Amino acid sequence: MADFFNVISPPEAIDLMSKNLSVVGHEVINTEDSFGRILSVQIFSQEESPSFDRSSMDGYSVKASDTYGASDALPAYLELAGEVPMGSAPELTLSPGEAAIAYTGGMLASNADAVVMVEHTKISPSGLLEVYRPVAAGENVIVAGEDFRKGDPVVAEGHLIKHAELGALMSLGTTTVNVYRRPNIAVISSGDELVEPGTQLAGGKIRDVNLYSIGALVENLGASATSFPRIPDEYDKLFEVANKAAQISDMVIFTAGSSVSSRDLTAKVINDMGNPGVLVHGLSVKPGKPTILGMSDGKPIIGLPGNPVSAITIFRAVVDPLIRLISGAKETPLDKVIEAVVDTDLPSSSGRTDYVRVRLRYDQGTVRAVPVHGKSNLISTLLSSDGYVEIDADSSGIYQGTTIEINLD
């Protein structure tokens, strides 16, 4: 089968897979537990917020017309009718020439239409309120419905719930929300060479790394990862585990060796799991060429390269957008890309997408990207860098001084 498939670019691969993907189902949860989840329905306000005209200052609620013309030289004199305590409805109604103590966030007295700041007043020896500045109607007041009117859209479908969204929903009394459920991603590591990380190494063995780093990347996206550790390079065992993994998950990620035999085994398993099987066998990228993408009965199946750096690179560049897609997320996160000026020329082979690791340094207000040298398959290059530059297949490199986008780790 593998021979029929061409090596394609990451955007083509994402596009091809996207056509076949569908968003996971949804569930109702408490808003209190919804931080980091994605809304599956648009939320509208069911009421006016604030629900009452609220003072935005400490001072006195008044009828604005009673303060017109007030100045230091000629203050307005008002009768103090009482106070409206925090969290209480007003029990007093202002008659002309009256004022009532108002607190920041509290209600105004009935009939009042503005608040005079306490700084602009004084209590006279006779107990009258002296007002030194006029206020306009509505001044120092947040009127009912000013934040949200009944029926206003509050948070859109596909939007990530962060602290502000959580606060807005709570303020409107929306204590349960309909969200997409977290995708469950199965991560299978395989290869006769793999041993548990706690093991002392002997001839040719390496410790399993990808199960953990890929699992962490999955969970960091808000999905949950289920691990199937260190399956030997035997068709029957791998096929059995793969089917079990597919049954309980929304996506299966294999991370196997990068040798031809290992890739062929993974491809054969993916083809036998269900239709259509392997869609992409090899990407025109460096690092990460030995990547396999397929679908089995509606579920995306990914074969990542075995090299830990390649696996992480392809996860970030290709798998991450696919997981976001099935998560129901409609927005690209803003905080994963920053712009920087390249410090040196970055040569690149045209016809292939290059992922070049860079370290960032701050130089008089400019962010500069310094390429991290060393073979692209060494974990140490990941640790000494802050992110990577994607150099498109149609580019033969980037000149020093060019401003480029850095994908942050």
Added chain:
Amino acid sequence: MADFFNVISPPEAIDLMSKNLSVVGHEVINTEDSFGRILSVQIFSQEESPSFDRSSMDGYSVKASDTYGASDALPAYLELAGEVPMGSAPELTLSPGEAAIAYTGGMLASNADAVVMVEHTKISPSGLLEVYRPVAAGENVIVAGEDFRKGDPVVAEGHLIKHAELGALMSLGTTTVNVYRRPNIAVISSGDELVEPGTQLAGGKIRDVNLYSIGALVENLGASATSFPRIPDEYDKLFEVANKAAQISDMVIFTAGSSVSSRDLTAKVINDMGNPGVLVHGLSVKPGKPTILGMSDGKPIIGLPGNPVSAITIFRAVVDPLIRLISGAKETPLDKVIEAVVDTDLPSSSGRTDYVRVRLRYDQGTVRAVPVHGKSNLISTLLSSDGYVEIDADSSGIYQGTTIEINLD
């Protein structure tokens, strides 16, 4: 007491608090569970990695000298001595003129010093390996210790463990790590006006928002939040809860009303909790002026304003750096600040730090920041913006077209 304290700027406040803070203790956990934690000791490699000379290609391990001068016209002919399977030590030693099958990630035969890529070879009809390109010693080989040498620093103290660090530690067999424990942050909401979010509102009541949004911000920083919901505005009750909160936590955050009486109550409680009590009473900022910062017997105590937007703003600008500090984090996260060009003039009062909410839009490769209009204390302004600009106290504003830093939500 409050009268003795001046209104100061956020950097001064952070500086003053920082002098009094200490980092939380540490604990040993499994590396597998360490994603998002902060290392409390520098990690050094205990061994060479890779532990053996590893082939980086599918092909044949050879003695490089046996391939010198090989070309399409005049291939080198080598005897095929066997293979070194993945995950196995070589059982064969090359004699001069011999080669052994090698897999990507596998070991070389003993005596071999290079790998010929399979693409540059052919098996002759007589079963000999024809090699069409010469290889230099070390070619297509990652030598033992090339990623990490024994004793190399791997991850620094104070560094956040992300997917790459997790992978590196696992690859080196470091299955437990010493990390700072997660700070426990107590969040107390108080005010007679507060009701549970599920409650129907009546006269002057508002739903508790800050307990949830501030709790989410705390947890998003990798700390854990313990909630003390909706304590009434009574000194005895608030004092009792505050002491209980301080006992079980590393920092106490009050979020109370913004009125003078509410602030005075919070300040009194903070002063009575322990020495030195209130250090900062009011910040020269907008929004967020009614902020209180103090220390009680070595623990930072924060009084956030009651307005949800002010509370979130001050948390991000002032409390976030303090939590990072007690967390043991030594690095500033890169992914929370991006640069953008201001779309319109942003006037600001000098003598006060202004936090102006902005929405980002992408215009032909340039990120542009558009200020979000509306009163700074409306939750809806948070939802329609992507982050905020901090305009320093000594600035009277920012001109249209200036490139500025945006603090992302």
